[in-house]
Amino acid sequence: MKVSIERVRSNIFTDLKPQLNIFGIVYAVIFVCSVVFKGVFLQFQNQINFKPFLSTTNMFMIVATMSFALVLLSLPIVFHTKRRTLFFVLSILISVLFFADALYLRYYNTIITIPVIYNARYLGPVKESIMSLIRISDILYFLDIPVLAVMSFVFSKRTYKNKFPLIKRCIVAVVLMVISFGSFKIAYSKNDMSEYDNNYIVKNFGIGYFHYYDVKKYVKENYLRDKKLKNEEKSELVSFFDEKNGEAGKLPNKFCDIAKGKNLIVIQMEALQHFVINREINGKEITPNLNKLAKESLYFDNIYVQVAGGNTSDAEFMTNTSLYPAKEGAAYFRFATNEYNTIAKELKNEGYNSYALHAYGPAFWNRTEMYKAIGFDTFISSNDYVMDEYIGWGGWALSDDSFYRQSMDIIDVSSPFYSFFITLSGHHPYSYFEDKQTFDVGKYDRTYLGNYIKAQNYADAAIGRFMEKLKAMGLYENSLIVIYGDHTGLPKTQAGELLDLLQLSDSKVDWIRLQKIPLLIHCPGVEGETITTTGGQVDIFPMIANMMGIDNYYAMGKDLLNSQKGYAVLRNGSVLTDSYYYCSEDDTVYDIKNGEVLDKKDYEDEIKEYQKDLRISDIILEKDALRKLK
Template sequence: MKISIERVRGNIFTNVRPRLDIFGIIYALFFACSIVFKGVFLQFQNQINFRPFFSTTNIFMFVASMSFALVLVALLIIFHTKRRMLFFISNILMSVLLLADALYLRYYNTIITIPVIYNARYLGPVRESIMSLFRISDILYFLDIPIFAVMSFVLSKRTEQSKIPLLKRCIVAAVLILISLGSFKIAYSKNDMSEYDNNYIVKNFGIGYFHYYDVKKYLRENYLRDKKLRSDEKNELISFFEEKNKKNGELSDRFAGIARGKNLIVIQMEALQHFVINSKMNGREITPNLNKLVRESLYFDNIYVQVAGGNTSDAEFMGNISLYPAKEGAAYFRFATNEYNTIAKELKKEGYNSYALHAYGPAFWNRTEMYKAVGFDTFISSNDYVMDEYIGWGGWALSDDSFYRQSMDIIDVTKPFYSFFVTLSGHHPYSYFEDKQTFDVGKYDRTYFGNYIKAQNYADAAIGRFIQKLKDMGLYENSLIVIYGDHTGLPKTQAKELLEFLGLSESKVDWIKLQKVPLLIHCPGVEGEIIDTTGGQIDILPMIANMMGFENYYALGKDLLNTQKGYAVLRNGSVLTDEYYYCSEDDTVYDMKTGEVLDKKDYEEEIQKYQKELRISDIILEKDALRKLK
């Protein structure tokens, strides 16, 4: 049988020189542009980046984002199949990840990280909180999926398409990667990398690069790093604490030992912010019971929220241990087997019984394991309560009233005790109070802000009844009572009504001033006083230690009753003092009174000194250093 020369030539031409797949190129470019668009949309939608769109920062961010997308295309080309399903599947996964980023950012004000994703199995109980964070515009994260589905189907039917050899795919991928690296180097050279602030990385290099950076850091810190405490690190810790405690010894000893031998009652209130204290709405006090207690207590009105990825658990961690939260994820998960110096352990030496009380599942935030490390004798969880009244957290959290009442029936009050209460009724999303007329919020009725006010008004009423119960039991005059908020309850994306209510702008200084929680310490015999020294939640333990007379050598916080200068270091590297605010997101120093930009060079040395505390805390956590210093 004869074979035509033309047919042979055609086959040779087809096998050796495949026709240019224009449709495939368009498909790959559409994929890259889609990933870039969704990433940039996320950053503007959630106010990481701001207008003008073509500012220098945004231009370089766009270049870095496109570089990431091209690298992703290059990797997919290497492993591509004839049906291009890898592109389709990757696009869906990226859409899901970006939506998760957006939801997490709206609640925690930071981007989701590997440790958070790893512990996502614990998010079931906060399903309603998550649902309340969705926006109609979130559909844009998935709007391109049907188009990709159609394009993938068309590609699968193009029978004339020939499979490109692996070598050629690798060459194309290498060219794309070289172009990407060159472009990214331009963007990278124009910005400094922030060691502490994830949002800064996203703002300047894009969400795609951040996730690459996060994966690389996670692998380095969890699998590639040496967990042995090096001699230079050990010497650094020893030197740091020697100098810190020497300076503390030179300070005054106001209120030292004044509560020695008394019971310790600490209440960590869910999402209670400072602005509600002494505020009125429609002529009524939002928190009348706390206001009264404030007048009879030491009240600290400049306490900044310092929580990070662990949120409520981070507040517990700082209050009981006085170390900073983990850089990524939650210390309660990552470092639950470490050795710590804690309030419960120190009071145990004095013969105290200690109780941790929280009317939720014991496994949530890994409390069962972490409370062992903290040194609590007894953990009273939802397993120990009669779930007889549900108020808050979507209508299925045990009410604060029932929580307080049942707790005091469990605690042995015949012996000195430390009780650590973690409340629930004020938990996001406050939807339980949507149709409740427990407090007149006027025009804010059925708004997120209005529901929050109702939730905190209920929490205040419950704590008023609890204080009365303590008085009736004869405990009020024999206890040191500490009350503070765990974190803010109104994220910036839900703050329009709040800013309107307080008459504030969206300026960085105005906003950071709202990131405060109330802190009061009531001690029998001590008159009420307002203390405006700047501090944070990490400073709670040193003040308790001073007043109760126990050791706090390895606490990173300071005693705000005796310190020379107030300051608060946030987990992202920002620093607040009585005079200035260093914002790590834009690497700028602002005057706390006027909001004016100050010369960073004048404050750089002091900022770095304060930021060193983050490094010290990280060494202690990641190397389990306190176990090795003893």
């Protein structure tokens, strides 16, 4: 037996050469090179990595991407008769995945994860938005497919006298694996893993490794994770909220109970960004009605977008629960059966009826189920509206005007109510307004930015008419009205005209300062005031709770009307304050006003304290902890 093994060992490399053929080698080389090219191309095309191409970060990323390609190469080698078919199928799958990554990255500024793929069946209605993100250069993701197809056909017509034994195929696969893991170890040892930011992982370790990392994390968190709330976790939550509410109790109580007993009208406006407020083009205001309303309201001009994989649904989630979005995917899908403390539930205790209103299908974003968890009494969806006017979202969304008008005919206004409006007319890709001369955008006519501005100008006009309707119904002076944008509407890859309009660079600090949404709170008897304290969407619930006199003990956000300092934590772990911006993507602290790089050591403790909010919120979501704390 020993002699036999020795013979096998001595003959492996002498037998290997004649039994491999030039076609097989070329096929394998093309496969590996195409995987590496597509991965590296994706990261530079979509500005995850930057020039110089041969920088240290880029070189380690390329090494890691090569390691990923070698792992893919090693797997089909074990199969003798089907390996070329497997290579071809793998190449198609990688092309489709990377292309999808690119589209998703352009809109959401992050990479696709398993929960997103799982919920892809809900993407059909946004196909026009997807089409608008496609570039001509995207054809490069698929150029290897016809080459490999032709070679596969050629291979299928050839037969070989000598067969490559299984043991030798396995040895070749193992050798490739060892080379792959060894080279990846070099790249891995030179970088630190980021706890929060997916783009950081992609930038340093390559898109291929990220998808492996994501699958491993998904399996761990959904199938191997202990969902039982541990005693130490429960103690941490109790201490966190006791301390948080204890500190809040020492602060001023400005505007406390000022809107108690009044109706609550919350309007979440689609893709409304802060930069359009009080801005003129050719001497005309983009949003004259919101500008006027802001002067008569508490207007917050430093509110950052905090949505993640759930986008619009994340904004809804934060407003109604004051919890952060899920780490991956959307809380609306993943945690729809959790117990939550919400505005609707608290107002229910005060005798209010609550309505969620959105002129789209009730199943989209799993709203039917999630609204039950949030505690809305009634969900008014597209099933309840007469689709009589289409404006926005490619020309098939119910107009905001009709949406507001019909909604107020459905709501019972004879008793106290909470109405949560989610608009649609301002939805990406704004192509409905391409040939509409509703607002003179000058040189930006028929551009992405020009269409966006026209969409927001229309949405503003509809808001103005809605406010007049509320006044005519006697509701304007008896309601707390909250208006805010759900998320940004201009992805960085489509924002060249915006930077030109605002005369800004594409630096990290300039760009993050554009990731703001307007927030205004109008309360009868309260004079207009602009509040510059830094905050986020997670802070909306605590302010409503303070003004309406309801409980918000388990809110992660803060009452910006009474806070001594402001901050916003983004889902990727970045932190913004009144004075600095910590960017998790490059692990750097910047002066928020001038972009100067600051010494991270001076801010580390404070940053970690702010990031603790994410961990607490994650425990609440993933362990359904609020159900277990009561």
